[in-house]
Amino acid sequence: MIRESERTLSQARERQVVDAGDYYIGILRAGETLRITDLEGNQAADTLFYNAADPAERYSATDTICQQGNVYLGAGSVLISSRGNPMLDVVADTCGRHDTVGGACASESNTVRYDLARRCMHSCRDSWMLAIAEHEEYGLDKRDITHNINFFMNVPITADGGLQFADGISAPGKYVELTARMDVIVLMSNCPQLNNPCNGYNPTPVELAVWDH
Amino acid sequence: MNALLYEYTMPGGHHWSLRMRRGNLLRLTDVAGGANVGMLCYNPENLLERYNAPDTLKAQHTFRLGLGNCLYSDMGRSMASIIEDSHGWHDTVCGNLSKRQCREQYGHHSYQTHRNGWTLSGEESFLVELGKYGLGERDMAANVNFFSKVISDDNGKLHYDDSACQAGAQVTLRFDMDALVLLHSCPHPLNRASEYPRRRVQVQLLTGDPISDGDVCLNHRPENRRALENNRLYYQDARPSFLVDGGQHDSGK
Ligand SMILES: [Zn+2]
Numbered sequence: 360m361i362r363e364s365e366r367t368l369s370q371a372r373e374r375q376v377v378d379a380g381d382y383y384i385g386i387l388r389a390g391e392t393l394r395i396t397d398l399e400g401n402q403a404a405d406t407l408f409y410n411a412a413d414p415a416e417r418y419s420a421t422d423t424i425c426q427q428g429n430v431y432l433g434a435g436s437v438l439i440s441s442r443g444n445p446m447l448d449v450v451a452d453t454c455g456r457h458d459t460v461g462g463a464c465a466s467e468s469n470t471v472r473y474d475l476a477r478r479c480m481h482s483c484r485d486s487w488m489l490a491i492a493e494h495e496e497y498g499l500d501k502r503d504i505t506h507n508i509n510f511f512m513n514v515p516i517t518a519d520g521g522l523q524f525a526d527g528i529s530a531p532g533k534y535v536e537l538t539a540r541m542d543v544i545v546l547m548s549n550c551p552q553l554n555n556p557c558n559g560y561n562p563t564p565v566e567l568a569v570w571d572h
Numbered sequence: 573m574n575a576l577l578y579e580y581t582m583p584g585g586h587h588w589s590l591r592m593r594r595g596n597l598l599r600l601t602d603v604a605g606g607a608n609v610g611m612l613c614y615n616p617e618n619l620l621e622r623y624n625a626p627d628t629l630k631a632q633h634t635f636r637l638g639l640g641n642c643l644y645s646d647m648g649r650s651m652a653s654i655i656e657d658s659h660g661w662h663d664t665v666c667g668n669l670s671k672r673q674c675r676e677q678y679g680h681h682s683y684q685t686h687r688n689g690w691t692l693s694g695e696e697s698f699l700v701e702l703g704k705y706g707l708g709e710r711d712m713a714a715n716v717n718f719f720s721k722v723i724s725d726d727n728g729k730l731h732y733d734d735s736a737c738q739a740g741a742q743v744t745l746r747f748d749m750d751a752l753v754l755l756h757s758c759p760h761p762l763n764r765a766s767e768y769p770r771r772r773v774q775v776q777l778l779t780g781d782p783i784s785d786g787d788v789c790l791n792h793r794p795e796n797r798r799a800l801e802n803n804r805l806y807y808q809d810a811r812p813s814f815l816v817d818g819g820q821h822d823s824g825k
Contacts, residue, residue: 414710421667421714424730425761430665431728441712443672456728460635460665462626467648471631471799484646501620502710516724520636520661522629 362434364451364536366392371568377404379562380481380551382490384497386411387539392450392570395547396534397511399563401527403550404510405463405483407503408438408446411542414498416440420459420506430516432457432508438537446543451536454529458514461524463487463507464552473554483507483548490546497544509550510535512557524557574778584770585691587756589701590777591616592747594807597655597778602719605739607771608760609718610668610694613643613651614752619707621647625664625714631795635724637662637716640792642748642799649806650799651751653789656744661721661736667714668694669761678768691768697756705752718743720760732762746780746789748803 368374371394377383379402387393395404410416419441424430426439434452437445465484469477484504491499511529516522551562574597581603582588592598600609615621624646632641639657642650669677674693683690692700698715702708721736759769789796804811 415708419667421665421761422670425666428730428762429728430724430730441709443670460626461630462624465627465646465648467646467802468624468627468631468644469648470802471627471644471648471795475798475801506626506714514630515726516635516728518723518725520634520723522633522635524630524633 360434361453361455362451363453364394364534366394366536366570368568370570372571373569375567376564377547377549377567378564379549380486381549382486383545383547383567384490384494385545387543387545387569389539389541390572392536392538392572393545394534394536394568395510396532396566396568397454397529398531398566400531400533401511401529401558402563402565403512403552403558404565405507405548405550406510407487407505407507407546409499409503409544409546410440410446411544414503414544416442416444417503417505418446418508420508423459430460432459445540447537447539449535450538451534454511454533454535456513456528457535458509458512459507460516460522461509461512461514463509463548464550469554477554480553481551483550486548486551487546499546524555527557574780577777577779580775582755582757582773582775584757584772585768587692587697587701587754589704589752589754592751592753594747594750595780595782597744597746597780598652598753599742599744599776599778600718601774601776602737602739602741603772603774605741605771606734606737606769607757607773608720608763609773610698610756610758611716611718612698612713612754614705614707615645616750616752619705619711619752621645622711622713623651623716628664631799632793635665637664640788642789642796643716643745644799645749648799649802650748650796652745652747654743655746655788656742659719659737659741659743662743663717663720663722663760664714666717666720666722666761668698669758670695673761677766691770692758694756694758694761697758698754701754717760722762730762732760732764734763748800749806
């Protein structure tokens, strides 16, 4: 479902471009809204959320999927925490569908998915590892690196139980907007994956914008 | 030749953990039908390596688990392989019945009123077992739900098929790594039963056979062959016969 936002970028309190292969870590306060824009299209923003007051409570893909009875995320989805609490609402979305089943790329899983020799390629989990090492103030470690959301990624599931990494349904300028219901840590890897057709083998930047209300 | 090492029947709503030795088999049987078995796996030598549902699904291009699938760790290795399966569809995206949902759906249970008939949620059951190894809430990952069939329609809407699980359904895992295995026999979170379903599950441990050229999991997908090669690197085994013609070809694209 497409739902456009009424927010204007000129009123955002903060705007930041995250290049492909970079990470973002920061706090979004309760009531604030984050927009992620897919600047050039078919990118994947691999994102995790934690309760900023107690990161042991975090985004839970399984609880979110079960509670909404649906595997895809989009406008109207409520992101549920590991303790069953609403963390963020997806308030606008011009892409239509986001994945939360497929997880993030990692150099180790790249060896399995593509070729044993691709261990050296950059990956989302490596970006997260660097993020948590360079930002000890958030108190995160490897056990906190869990099952994430892939914004803008299209991973269709079939009735007979198949799963495909399909050509992206995103396009330049498509965005998703989330309003926080609690103070959350946002940990994002803008995916550097070069082996997957879903980004046309060309990872590109995303833009983050934050509104106070 | 698979020798039976141990056998135990878990009542419904119970939990257990055990260390599986590499090469041995774990066979689960839904004794009366309608069971759900939650399972999580950790590497006992490095508890930060654990079963990873997203990697398992995407590497094998599947939404469900069944015969031929390997269960991947987050480190690109196969923790276990499904070498026999009469059920054909096991869920690994729906997680656990939470404490909150358990109370809302099945009512308040306590030891004081129910004695040994007291049943916990899957979430609490895993927390109990995790604690025994110094693990906790932060270590909880998406688990497997054996014997639970969850279908997605084209719009992603989920349907829990409670007619799928027949008495006698069986699944056998060969462990490709030593593994700390956490099990519970609590209901699936999408089970809409009004009374807590107590379905017992037979757990058998058996000796296994070495992986052969014709192994169903090895040959299921080229990814599995590469994952098992990563296992070989971890254990630094001599090169097994199944890799003589190369584990490095076929990019899978
Ligand atoms: Zn990635």
